[in-house]
Amino acid sequence: MAARHHAASMAACAALVSSFAWGQAAVPPRLSATVETHATGVFLNQAGDVLTARHAIDHCQDILVVKDGRVAQASLRAVSNERDLAVLGTDLTPYLSATFPEQPQGATGSVGVFAEAYSVLQRMPQRASVLSNALTVPGGEGLNLISGVKPGTSGSAVLRGDGLVAGVVVERVARGPGATVGMLSRASGAVAMQGPSQVRAVSAEQIKQFLRDNGIPFSQSDLPQLAPNQAPAARAATLAVGILCG
Numbered sequence: 001m002a003a004r005h006h007a008a009s010m011a012a013c014a015a016l017v018s019s020f021a022w023g024q025a026a027v028p029p030r031l032s033a034t035v036e037t038h039a040t041g042v043f044l045n046q047a048g049d050v051l052t053a054r055h056a057i058d059h060c061q062d063i064l065v066v067k068d069g070r071v072a073q074a075s076l077r078a079v080s081n082e083r084d085l086a087v088l089g090t091d092l093t094p095y096l097s098a099t100f101p102e103q104p105q106g107a108t109g110s111v112g113v114f115a116e117a118y119s120v121l122q123r124m125p126q127r128a129s130v131l132s133n134a135l136t137v138p139g140g141e142g143l144n145l146i147s148g149v150k151p152g153t154s155g156s157a158v159l160r161g162d163g164l165v166a167g168v169v170v171e172r173v174a175r176g177p178g179a180t181v182g183m184l185s186r187a188s189g190a191v192a193m194q195g196p197s198q199v200r201a202v203s204a205e206q207i208k209q210f211l212r213d214n215g216i217p218f219s220q221s222d223l224p225q226l227a228p229n230q231a232p233a234a235r236a237a238t239l240a241v242g243i244l245c246g
Contacts, residue, residue, distance in 0.1 A: 037066060037242030040118040042157040042168065043094035044087065045217045050241050051098070051207065052155030053170045054079050054086040062246030065090050066118075071244070078214035083202050084170045087216050088243075096238045098157060098165045100204045102220040105166070110135045113145065114159045114232040115169050115201070117152035118242035121233070130233035131161065134199070143167040143201040157239055158201045159232040163225030165239075167201035 039056030043049070050065060057063050063074040065088065074088040112132030121127065134147035143158065143166060158167040174197045211218050226235060 036119045036152060037117070038245045039152060039154040039243040040156040040169075041065065041088065041241040041243050042155070042165065042239050043092075043097040043241060044211070045097050045219070046094060047217070048090040048092040048094060049077060049216055050074065050088045050090055050092075050243075051168060051211075052086055052088060052241075052243055053168065054081065054084045055170070056154045056243055057086055057088070057245060060245040063088060064244040064246065065092065066242040066244060067092050067094075074243075078210070078216060080210050083206055083210055085168070085202060085207065085210050087211070087214065090241075092241070094239075096235070097219065098239055099163070099225050100208055100218060100220045101160075101164045101166070102222045104205055108136075109138050110146075112161065113166060114236055115145065115147060115149060115153065115156045115199070116233070116236060116240075117149065117156060118240045119152055120150075121237040121240055124233065124237070127233040127237055128231050130231050131229070132232065134158075136166075137198055142206075143203045144173075145169075145199040145201060147199040149199060153199075155243060157236060159236050159239075161226070161232060163230070163232060163235050164221070165204060165207075167203045168207060169199055169201045171200050172197050173200050 039052055041050035041052035044051050057076070063076070065072050065074045072090050072092055074090045076086060077089045078087040113134050113136055114130065114132050115134055124130070134145045137144040137146060145158065149169065153169050156169045157165045158169060160166050208218065208220065226232065
């Protein structure tokens with residue numbers, strides 16, 4: 001059943017890519033919520049720029065983005081091979097865009113955060129009550145999470161409890177000697193990993209420097225974006241964009 005569902009999703013994506021490539025559909029069909037997108041992105045600004053993981057779109061001949069069923073063609077605006085980040089230009093108008101912390105967060109213990117794939121968010125029941133689904137891992141370099149997210153989550157925002165974007169998911173990393181990585185994008189091909197692992201995200205500070213270097217506008221603040229006990233999951237669903245690779 002899962003294999004048939006995945007094949008149907010891929011066929012639907014291929015049909016959309018074909019319609020854009022040949023210019024036969026001025027208004028493309030709306031995408032069903034059952035279609036699994038290859039990766040995820042997050043709105044950066046009101047111009048419709050979208051931040052995602054570079055590896056998710058690295059081999060795409062065509063890049064499409066989807067929001068609430070609407071599909072649009074995207075163009076590559078900026079890329080960082082070192083950070084595994086990319087910014088896509090789109091003609092989508094976001095209801096809400098990301099806000100990054102203005103000041104680096106001091107060292108703390110493990111805290112609850114939220115990160116999830118666009119496709120999962122579209123079908124998540126009672127997301128207005130989901131406060132977290134992952135834990136940060138203190139110590140080490142960068143932003144690491146204990147999380148069960150699956151392929152399709154590459155490019156997802158990591159939201160703190162106050163609604164600020166702490167980072168963006170890029171890969172799953174095995175813990176221990178001989179550690180390997182597993183990209184969390186369907187487009188890149190997921191690597192089956194055995195044993196304990198962590199999810200690695202690019203931190204907000206690294207993202208902001210990348211955006212500054214490329215002249216991409218973004219917002220930052222240390223003011224909470226959510227009231228106490230408001231769900232980051234609901235905010236994540238508003239910020240998130242699906243990525244399709246042709």
